[in-house]
Amino acid sequence: MYVTAATAAAAAAGAAAAAAPASTSAYAAAAAAAATACASATSPYVAARAAAAAAAAESANAAAPKPTTARTAAAAAAGVSTTTAAAAAAAASATAAAAAAAAAAAVAAAAAAAAAATNRGDSFFLILLVHAALLLQQAQQHQNQQQPVQQQQQQYQQQQQQQQQQ
Structure with missing residues (x-):
């Protein structure tokens, strides 16, 4: 019973974290809830499953497209300078890199939990870790694929602004 309830709570927290953009307070709250679910688990097996759910949520959030491209395009359409648009794109890349680093940290935490679970012979958790x-x-x-697209968008925006100025 306890294992099922803790797993369901961790999965719900992970789903909330995956649904919210990394820059929002909703994401921070959901990530904190997932961490709390991990910390409140009384057995290594439950903690390992909660850590895997948190890692999956981090990865899903990092893979989700962020609205920064639309904001950059809107800023260019409003006549914002190319320097500002480039800074926004750089900030978007930094945000994506930070999300990937957070996902890597979550997977590392899950790997540590996997080491404990492996000692008990938990093959199910190893599947979750993989x-x-x-x-x-x-x-x-996904992040590596988005960077060239953002660069192309920046070049297009710069061309559009130059044409508007002429």
């Missing part, structure tokens, strides 16, 4: 690692890899690939 899944979390795959999610992290997908998030990093």
Whole structure:
């Protein structure tokens, strides 16, 4: 009973964290809830599952597209300078890198929990850990794919602004 309730609480907190952008307080609250679920678990097995749910939420959040591209385009349309647009894109990249680092930290925490769980022979948790690692890899690939797109958008915005000035 306790294992099911703690796992459900961790999964709900993880889902809330995955649904909120990393820059919002809702994300911070959801991540804190996931961490609390991990800390409140009384057995290593429950803690390991909660850590895996938190790691999966971090990875999913890192992989989710962020609204920064739309904001950058809106700023360019409003006549904001190219320097400001480039700074916004750099901030978006930094945010994505920070999210990927947070996901990596969560997977590292899950790996530490996996070491404890492995001593008890928990193969189910190892499957969850591999899944979390795959999610992290997908998030990093998504980030690597977004950087060239952002650069192309910046170049397009600069061309548009130059044409408007002429």
